Amino acid sequence: MKFRNLFKRERTVIDRGSSYGVLKGDYHGEIFVFFEQKENKMFFVSLPKMELREVETSKFYIGLGEKILDFINVLPKDVYKVIEAHGKTLLTS
Secondary structure (H helix, E strand, C coil): CCHHHHCCCCCCCCCCCEEEEECCCCCCCCEEEEEEEECCEEEEEEECCCEEEEEEHHHHHHHHHCCCEEEEEECCHHHHHHHHHHHHHHHHC
């Protein structure tokens, strides 16, 4: 089992539908699902509240490095499509 960590790589490209647990801070206990990036901002839908969360790209990577955010998984496509549609609705309103 110790060998698993030897081959684990840091994720440098964030896939749409990637989910991250928030372990500390104002959004502790929420799950952020990534759906869009514009310039230096990343947009997430927060679960279970289904609210829009806007995070600067640099702060996102700091959060990963400091273990404030923890990668969970990439959502199945059918689930992601619902999250994405909701996120885009929130983004344009």
